[in-house]
Amino acid sequence: MSHVPVLLNEAIEILDPQKGEFFIDGTFGEGGHAKEILERLTPGGTLLGIDWDREILERNADLPNRWPENTVILENGNYADIPRILKDHYLAKADGMIVDLGFSSWHIDESKRGFSFAKDEPLDMRYNPERNDRTAYEVVNSLPEGELADVIYRYGEERNSRRIAKRIVEERRKKKIQTAHELSEIVNSVFRFKGGKLSPATKTFQAIRIYVNGEFENIRELLGSLPEILKPGGRLGVITFHSLEDKLVKDAFKLLHQKGQIDFLNKKVIKPGREEIIKNPKSRSAKLRGIKIK
Ligand SMILES: C[S@@+](CC[C@H](N)C(=O)[O-])C[C@H]1O[C@@H](n2cnc3c(N)ncnc32)[C@H](O)[C@@H]1O
Structure with missing residues (x-):
C-alpha cells in the first residue's frame, strides 16, 4: 500500500518553503x-532528510533524485541529534523544518517488527534495531509488574493498566510472550467489552512502542534545541497523532511563546478535514502546530 502523507497541504501552507531555502525533514519516512x-x-534548495529507521530510509533513498537541481542529504539518525548532525555536515541553521511524529504505515504493514497487534510477528517495535537494545519482547517479558503497569498507564493513558500488567505477568510465568498477536490476545482477555472501533490492545501497544523508542525523551530533546536548529524567521511544523504527544508539543510551544522566542504560525491547532479523513482514516487523530523563531 502506498503511503499517504497526512495534512500535507496544510503543512506546506504554513511552512511556505521558498526557492533556494534549506529545509529539514526530521522524520523522512517515505x-x-x-x-x-x-x-x-x-532550484538551488537544500534538504536534510533524517530518519531513525535505516530500512525505511534506504527504501526511499532514490526519491530525491527527481529534483537534481537541489542538494539532498539523507541521514540515518535521531531527530534528537539534529544539532550534531548539522555540525557533522557543516550545515548552517535551517529556514524550515517538519517533524511528522510516530511510525509510518510501512511499520505496521511491512516492517515485520510487531507494531501491529493483528500480526504474528516477533515483539520488537524498535525504529532503530542497530542502536537501540530495548525491545518490546524484553519490556513485556522482563519488566517488573509495577513498572510495566506504569509504562502502560503513563504512555497509553490506559485505565486498566494494573489489570493488564498482572495478566501479562501471569502469562509470561507460564511461557514467554513471543509475538504481537499473542500479546494482543492477552490484553484483550482483560476486557469484557471488545466491540468498539479500536482494538482494546491499542493503548497498550502505543505505550510499549513509546517506551521502547524513548519517543517522549526524543521529542523533548528536539524541542529544547530549536534555537540551534532554526535561524531567526525559521518555521517549524509538528504533526502529532495522540493527545500525549500533542500536549508535549503544545506545552513546549507555549513556554517558548511566553519567553518571547517564537510566534505561532496558526492560531488554532490544524486538523484534517472531512475529505482527508474519508480518504485516509489513519489521519483522523492528526494535529498540526506551527511556530516561527523570532
Ligand atoms: C509518520 S512517519 C513520517 C512519514 C513522512 N512524513 C512521509 O510523509 O513519508 C514517522 C517516521 O519517523 C521516524 N522516526 C521515529 N522516531 C524518530 C526519531 N527519533 N528520529 C528520526 N526519525 C524518527 C519513523 O521511523 C518514521 O519513518
Whole structure:
C-alpha cells in the first residue's frame, strides 16, 4: 500500500518553503512531505532528510533524485541529534523544518517488527534495531509488574493498566510472550467489552512502542534545541497523532511563546478535514502546530 502523507497541504501552507531555502525533514519516512518541500525549494534548495529507521530510509533513498537541481542529504539518525548532525555536515541553521511524529504505515504493514497487534510477528517495535537494545519482547517479558503497569498507564493513558500488567505477568510465568498477536490476545482477555472501533490492545501497544523508542525523551530533546536548529524567521511544523504527544508539543510551544522566542504560525491547532479523513482514516487523530523563531 502506498503511503499517504497526512495534512500535507496544510503543512506546506504554513511552512511556505521558498526557492533556494534549506529545509529539514526530521522524520523522512517515505518522503511524502519531503517531495512537496523539494518541489518548492527548486532550484538551488537544500534538504536534510533524517530518519531513525535505516530500512525505511534506504527504501526511499532514490526519491530525491527527481529534483537534481537541489542538494539532498539523507541521514540515518535521531531527530534528537539534529544539532550534531548539522555540525557533522557543516550545515548552517535551517529556514524550515517538519517533524511528522510516530511510525509510518510501512511499520505496521511491512516492517515485520510487531507494531501491529493483528500480526504474528516477533515483539520488537524498535525504529532503530542497530542502536537501540530495548525491545518490546524484553519490556513485556522482563519488566517488573509495577513498572510495566506504569509504562502502560503513563504512555497509553490506559485505565486498566494494573489489570493488564498482572495478566501479562501471569502469562509470561507460564511461557514467554513471543509475538504481537499473542500479546494482543492477552490484553484483550482483560476486557469484557471488545466491540468498539479500536482494538482494546491499542493503548497498550502505543505505550510499549513509546517506551521502547524513548519517543517522549526524543521529542523533548528536539524541542529544547530549536534555537540551534532554526535561524531567526525559521518555521517549524509538528504533526502529532495522540493527545500525549500533542500536549508535549503544545506545552513546549507555549513556554517558548511566553519567553518571547517564537510566534505561532496558526492560531488554532490544524486538523484534517472531512475529505482527508474519508480518504485516509489513519489521519483522523492528526494535529498540526506551527511556530516561527523570532
Ligand atoms: C509518520 S512517519 C513520517 C512519514 C513522512 N512524513 C512521509 O510523509 O513519508 C514517522 C517516521 O519517523 C521516524 N522516526 C521515529 N522516531 C524518530 C526519531 N527519533 N528520529 C528520526 N526519525 C524518527 C519513523 O521511523 C518514521 O519513518
